[in-house]
Amino acid sequence: MQLGSVTLFFLFIFSLLPSQYGAEVYNITPSHPLSEGEILVSPGLIFELGFFSPNSSANKYLGLWHKSIFPRKYVWVANRDNPLADTDTLVSLRIGSNGSLELVDGKQSSVRSTNISNCSSAVLLDNGNLIVKDIMGAVMWESFNNPSDSLLPSMLMGYNSGSGKRNFLISWKSENDPSPGLFLFGLSAELPAQIFIWINGSTPHWRSGPWDKSKFIGIPTMKSLSLNPFALIDNVMQGTRYFSYIFDKIPESGKNWNLLWKSSENPCDNYGVCGPFAVCKASDSPICNCLKGFIPKSNEEWSKRRTGGCVRQTNLSCETHTNESVSLKGKDGFLKVERLKVPDFHEYLASLATDRFGDCKMKCLSNCSCLAYADVNNIGCLVWYKDLVDIQQFPSLGEDLYVRLADSELGEGKPIKLIASLTAVGFMIILVAIVLSLRRWLANQKRHVKLTAQCLESTNMIKIHRDGLREYIGKHDFSELKIYDFDSIIIATDSFSITNKLGQGGFDPVYKGMLPEGKEIAVKRLSSSSGQGVEEFKNEMLLISNLQHKNLVRMMGCCVKEDEKLLIYEFMPNKSLDTFLYDPTKRAVLDWATRFNTIQGVARGLLYLHHDSYVKVIHRDLKVSNILLDEKMNPKISDFELAHMVRETQSLENTQKVVGTRGYMSLEYAMGGIFSKKSVVFSFGVLVMEIISGKKNTIFCLYDQRLGILAYAWNLGNDGRAVELVDEVLGDIYSSSEVLTCVHIGLLCVQDNAADRPTMVDVALMLSSEKDGPNPKRPVFTIENSVYHPGLYYKNTNSSKVKLA
Structure with missing residues (x-):
């Protein structure tokens, strides 16, 4: 990120062109310093470090630049405050006798030093980070912690309030002078944080607006990015706050800079x-x-x-x-x-x-x-x-x-005010009495009428907005579903006793109940305290009551009384999948046959929702806790509060309100509000990985790196070790061919481009071994990883393919 003329550039990494400078070296050791005329090159030939004089100035600096971008842009300068004279000869970057990396002038006097001992080597990484290591290979110092005016991909910009260390950017004084200029670029201390450009370190010149977990809300163009590469990591316990970004796109080599955005547009x-x-x-x-x-x-x-x-x-x-x-x-x-x-x-x-x-x-x-x-x-x-x-x-x-x-x-x-006069109060009392009388009269009418009329009209809750939905309701009879008496539900659940609470279904609690005839039920209570109640009651009642499939939870009826809205479901004795999958004592119950059956069952349920049901439904909160297990451990998809019904010809929809669970949402939905059947396919892919591994969609370790589950699965698959994703509690009792198939499907489902993901028809065919899927493209897991470890750098492998069998 460059800050010249108050313009902020995001830098790309380009591929090779031949070096136009002197001899190339790949590391600095006590016996081999970097002398003027030599170039330190990163292993992938992406970055170079050497001595330069900007625009033929009279000063000499040690700097770092992209090997293949023209004209040159120096993204890091070691001696901004201490330039060497252009006439200085025999300058070098060396590991001195005290074990510290130091820049020395022609008189062999130290101009700048890392002030650390026991250094054994210095190398330049492919992400542009110059690191100094000790004899054991531990990183002792890195240029990423001492930035100049540019923020490179995977570099951290922010501060540690405990140590007082700030990684802020400072502009060049002028085009020919890298010494610190007027403008400082960094993160603010309030919550949520903002990015500021300050003049002379204190006077605000520009600000980004607060961070909303994916973008700065004062930069509207950040919302237009199809793939959001930015991350801001707050660690309250450690007192650290860092901003980072990762770009995987590699433009054509040798081209000039691509200006994506600048802070001072108007x-x-x-x-x-x-x-x-x-x-x-x-x-x-x-x-x-x-x-x-x-x-x-x-x-x-x-x-x-x-x-x-x-x-x-x-x-x-x-x-x-x-x-x-x-x-x-x-x-x-x-x-x-x-x-x-x-x-x-x-x-x-x-x-x-x-x-x-x-x-x-x-x-x-x-x-x-x-x-x-x-x-x-x-x-x-x-x-x-x-x-x-x-x-x-x-x-x-x-x-x-x-x-x-x-x-x-x-x-x-102006807002409507409450009228406090006695006349108005009296009118309201009369009106309430009329309403209560009407409600009592309605309650005494014949109960076996259509469920829609009973549930919707008796509470005057909602209006149907979609013509297709109105027509659908008119064509179908809901009378086979029972209208339960509220008092009977109170008795069945022991007044919604805490001991009968099964869990939280999306926004509302779910209770176990026992009817007088001995039948067990699950009661979802959408009470007046539920901010989601009315709309979600409509959604679940209309959708689930007519979605009949063995892998979808079955609705038995509903109950409405005043502000109480209840949905009655079949009881699932084994609760939800997460109660087994994430419990160390119960995980072993889920043997491979059960896990594979669960994956197949969820796939069949989604196939029904997307293709075979009368109405096509997009489930916007598919996750482990929303998969229920019956007495035979068969999976049933539940929680349709956030589900969305689409027309047969509809492929994409957009919403201003993104709902769901972080970690399961596709990028186009989480960042742009665009959801489709392919958004659910992405969630299914994450679900598959979790079922195979027995671990949450959080952090894994591979080669001492901290990775998200998608990155972890991709790396294992790319190394031909996909079976290592299998939960260790299974030992070696699993079908390797089925595991490979499932990992392959999972990686296909989580591809960043929705068009590349399979349909649920394709998934079902692959699970039945009737169809071999294409090779998956790498998902944008580096963005996901930046939440956990944004300093982690990956070489570009966009063209890589994973071979699993």
């Missing part, structure tokens, strides 16, 4: 250009405008430069009624401003990371010092107590900000 990118309580919009003229409810602080200054910002036109009610409780005033409201880079100085309310009930708004409203709030996807509740500065409005994307205003400033957009 005047609105400059920090706080419009001042407090003003919005900058690059397409407007003038670019600065006060937020609604605010006026320029100084009309004269505003007409000239507009940097003075704006002030509130009408005082807040909570400021003028200091003797009243804030919660009783109710005179302030919020104005929604869309498509923004949210202001600086946010505060994160971690307790409201998932805001289902408007708690973020209420938290802000209850504190008169709170000036604005935002409920951001993948972050949660952000509030502002300081002046709102550095707000930018984008043409599209961006976040919604809710700005606190006095009631009189809200105009037509």
